[in-house]
Amino acid sequence: MKTLALIxxxxxxxxxxxxxxxVRAFGLDVLIVDDGSRADCKPVLEETARRQGVAVLYRAVNGGKGAAVKDGLAYAEQHGYTHVLQVDADAQHCLDDTAKLLQAAREHPEAVVCGWPQYGADAPxxxxxGRKITDFWNMVHTWS
Structure with missing residues (x-):
């Protein structure tokens, strides 16, 4: 299993x-896909790439998270990765769970492994x- 962390x-x-x-601490290669961010983000991304050895792709125009993820998945395929772990750049994911997600992927390499968000009272x-809608469609898919 060759896994890329996609941010x-x-x-x-x-x-x-x-x-x-x-995520680098888990031994993963990392790709950051910048989705047309403000100019002040580029020096941070360049420094992160230089100091941590991560790859960065720059999208000229903001296309939304889905577009950035699709570009990252294409990159992963082009570079021979078999799996992708997608985590958000805003640090809201519990990255301590990375080991659990990677273990689940090793045990079920053909499956899509998803985390389950735990929201606090301050969640928008x-x-x-949005989570309720996603959960509904996941249940519909399970029933069919």
Whole structure:
């Protein structure tokens, strides 16, 4: 199993290096896909690439997280990766769970392995409702 950590990035210069460093600690190669961020993000990304040995792709125009992830998946395929671990640049994912996700992928290499978000009372309503919609469609897919 050859796994790439994919970090879609849009205007998170305060956290992206810390996220990259956390997943590098699990022995993973890292790709940051910058999705047309502000100019002040580029020096942070360049320094992160230089200091941590991560790859960075720059999208000229913001296309949304999905576009950044698709570009990252294409990169992974082109570079011979068999698996991708996608984590957000804003440091909201529990990166301590990385080992559990990688173990699940090793045990079920043909499966899509997803984390389950744990939201605090301060979570924005849009995020909570979005999760409920996603959960609904996952249940519909399971039933079919």
């Amino acid at each position: 879609p990035h849009y205007n998170h210069p305060a956290t992206v290096a810390r996220v990259a460093e956390a 309503k849009a995020r909570l409702y």
